[in-house]
C-alpha cells in the first residue's frame with residue numbers, strides 16, 4: 001500500500017501543479033506495489049500515468065503555441081541571453097521567510113492591474129544576496145516561470161570585459177530592451193565587478209559602469225522585473241540598497257530544508273526508514289546546491305552498487321565527501 005508520505009506528496013504535487021513530480025511519485029508507488037507482488041495494481045498505475053502523460057503532451061501542443069522568443073540579435077547579441085528552461089516554484093526549497101518574500105513579489109506582480117487602480121506599483125527591482133549555491137539564480141528562473149515571462153540574463157562582468165570603453169552605451173541598449181519587452185532580467189554575478197578586478201585593470205571604467213547601472217536601475221520605470229544577484233553584499237555601497245524595492249537574503253539550508261532537498265532528489269527511492277536527524281545534522285553547513293549534489297551521488301551509488309536501496313550511511317558518506325571538497 002502507498003505510504004502516508006507518498007499520498008501527501010502526491011497531493012502536494014497536484015496542488016503545486018507540478019506534473020513531473022506527480023508522475024514520478026505515482027511511478028514510485030507502482031514500483032513499490034510491484035516489489036510487494038501486486039503486479040496487476042502496479043501495471044494499472046503505470047498504464048494510467050503513461051496515458052495521462054500522452055494526453056498532457058497533446059493538450060499542450062494544441063492549446064499553447066510556443067511564444068516566438070528568440071535569442072537577441074544585432075546590437076544586443078552577446079549582451080542579453082534568453083534562458084529557456086522553466087523552473088517550478090515547487091523545486092525551490094527555502095526557509096519560510098525567504099519564500100514569503102518571493103511569494104510577495106509574485107502576488108504583487110500578478111495583481112499589478114489592481115494595484116495600479118490605486119496608483120500603487122508592484123515590487124520589481126530586487127537584490128538577491130547570499131552564499132553561492134543557495135538558489136539566487138534559480139529563484140530568478142522561478143519568478144520568470146511563475147509569471148510566464150521570458151528570462152534574460154546579463155553577466156555584467158563579461159559585458160565589461162568584452163566591451164571595455166563602451167559598456168555604458170551597451171547598458172543603455174539593455175535598459176531599452178527592458179523598457180520594450182516585459183520580462184525578468186537577471187544581472188548575475190553582479191559582484192564580480194567589485195571583487196575580481198585588481199589595480200591592473202581599469203578601475204575607473206568599472207566604477208563608471210556600476211554607477212551607470214545604478215542610475216539606469218533608478219530611472220527605469222518599465223514593467224519588467226529586474227533582479228541583481230551577488231554573494232558579496234558587504235562590498236556594495238549602502239546607497240545602492242535604496243534603489244531596490246526589496247532585498248532578499250538567501251541562506252544555507254537548515255535541517256528542515258536539508259531533508260526536503262534530499263527527499264525531492266530521491267522521490268524514486270524508499271526514504272521512509274532513513275535516519276533524518278543524523279543526515280540533516282551531517283549536512284549542516286553545506287549549501288542547497290551541495291546537498292542536492294550529495295543526494296544525487298548517493299542515488300547513483302544506490303542504483304549502481306546497492307540494487308536501488310538507499311540508506312542513511314550512503315547519504316551521509318556522500319555528504320561528508322562534499323564537506324571534504326570544501327576544505
Ligand SMILES: Nc1ncnc2c1ncn2[C@@H]1O[C@H](COP(=O)(O)OP(=O)(O)OP(=O)(O)O)[C@@H](O)[C@H]1O
Nearest residue numbers: 091092093131132133134135136137138231288289
Ligand atoms: N534553494 C534551493 N532549492 C533547491 N535547489 C537549490 C537551491 N539552491 C540551489 N539549488 C540547486 O543548486 C543549483 C545552483 O543554485 P543557484 O545557481 O541558484 O545558486 P546561486 O545562489 O545562484 O549561486 P551563485 O552565487 O554561485 O551564483 C540549482 O540549479 C539547484 O539544483
Ligand SMILES: [Mg+2]
Nearest residue numbers: 136137188229
Ligand atoms: Mg547564481
